[in-house]
Amino acid sequence: MRKINIANEKGRNAEIGFLPFTQTKSVSYVDQQNKTVENKKIIKATIESSYSHILKENGADPAKVADAIINHNPEIDLELVGKFIGKTSRVFIDSSANLVYSINKTEKVFNNKGELTAEREPRHLPANIISDIPIKWSGKLFKKEDVYNKFVFVRKYQLQHDSGLTFDFLFDMAKKLHDANSLMLMGSGNGTGPIVFQDGGKPFRAFLEGRVKDDQYLLILHISNLELKPLPKND
């Protein structure tokens, strides 16, 4: 279970489990006998069977390439094509398809017109949801009717207790937010900083929503990386 270290408005914190949501497939594919089928990854081609390799092997002469394809089938590796492959490792290769053991990375930043604005070392943000410093309530409440169309809440996580103590902690949070009919901005630092779910991951704004029904609660962490705003007009 993934956990997040969060603090309430009094600065009391606890490590809380949270659940992601993925879309469950309601349809599936079957064959003509109504038996289930599955998708498998296969080798479709190899470096040696690529056009650029065949061209190089034949002195960049298209006529020789045509002859080779007709007489020797270099474009199909009969041993490998169609072979199922399981897990693979990712490597970097150069233009000659040789493995590269030492690399330099540069991050190029483009504006929304596609113009290069900066070049920098790629930034690597450490995860901050389970560090010593908890994700805090910022104290900034946003009424639901005011905030729903300001940001796009791309994903949701449900926070849930794992003991009687954390039940009280979370129920209390949910009740306050339910009564205020508002979402609370939460984050790193003083509560307004971005949250990063995993090392090297992207930063998000987080908003906590609470709902209460009798003695049950629902705490949803909405995360956003996008404001809802119109596209820039073309000049």
Next chain:
Amino acid sequence: MAKALNFKFQDHTFSANIEKVDRKKLYGYSQVEVKNEKGELCSLANVTSDGASILPSGCTGIVTVNADGHFVGRSELKVVDSEGKLLEKIPSVFDTEGIELTEAAIEDYLDLNVKSIYQLSFLDETIKSSLGKSKVYSFKFNYRADYQQDDAYLINKEDDYFIVIGYKITFEYVGLAEQLDEAIVEEETTEELDFGMM
């Protein structure tokens, strides 16, 4: 330009063109360039687990196989629901005469895990006064003919109208008795989002 969407709302019918809204168009984007020690550009490739084959981009494919491992062509496939009932394709919303809009609550919209956003441009802007502001309307959306539809909401921000598409999560309230088990949940591996607004 794509076809216009045709909506039906109370006694009104109206049409709108849509344009996708994404981070790249709003904030720009960044890309990481990888070079070797000689300054030559490098690209990513896959290596098979036995180390025998290096497979650059485009060298792998996906095939559908049956329980015996034999290839099954797309034309031989049938689509069924969770109870095994054969399904028919639902036409694209662009081929639908009138997409029925139903007024929804803000909390319904907040339950949506978002996949995509489109900005609307109405062919006749007078519909804005009938739709009103700070209202949320729900409908079903499938860009192409498909076997299932996404949940979609039409909302506005000031004078601009958007449709937000995704899948609505059915959350369950929890009481003291429903505490989380310390089960191991697989970490999410996809993290494709960026954050340019900060």
